[in-house]
Amino acid sequence: MPLAFSASQQLTLAVNRHGERLPDYLRQEQRVVNALLDPDQLEPLGPGRYRYAVSPLQVFQLRIQPVVELATRLRDDRLELEARDCQLEGLGLVDDFVLTLSSWLRADDQGLSGEATLSVAVSQPPLLRLIPAGVLEATGQSLLAGILLGIKGRVGQQLLVDFEHWCSEPPRTPAAS
Secondary structure, three states: OOOOEEEEEEEHHHHOOOOOOHHHHHHHHHHHHHHHHHHHHEEEEOOEEEEOOOEEEOOEEEEEEEEEEEEEEEEEOOOEEEEEEEEEEOOOOOOOOOOEEEEEEEOOEEEEEEEEEEEEEEOOOOHOOOOHHHHHHHHHHEEEEEEEEHHHHHHHHHHHHHHHHHHHHHOOOOOOE
């Protein structure tokens, strides 16, 4: 029986200065993704596509590192980020690992709002067969909640700092042909 666990996080963040510019900022997709995630762990793969090496996680005696392929999509004043593929380094022979991420960030009258849902389904690794599945699932949920809480913290700090910096930059004019 596979183990399954998930976590969700919602965000409501007031933006007091330059709030009217948030929709334009969210259109700077690569810049926003760099502010949301650690740019040292992020590799651009093409327009709207990235590979992200999640910080290594310690689960009992196992050290694992998910490497996730992400895709972004812009809809109106909403930036969506989804996992397209994921490889799990460090678990050895695990045939059925599935990670799903569905998240969005939207500019509204008050500032930013968003939501992220992260879930994992995986067979129980041989090294952890003696640990009850309920304990492993609770640990997995705690790990996922911690990852989402870290990203939420980056939105509340790093993203707002980057937004203020972007607002202070001189406007770019299209290059003459």
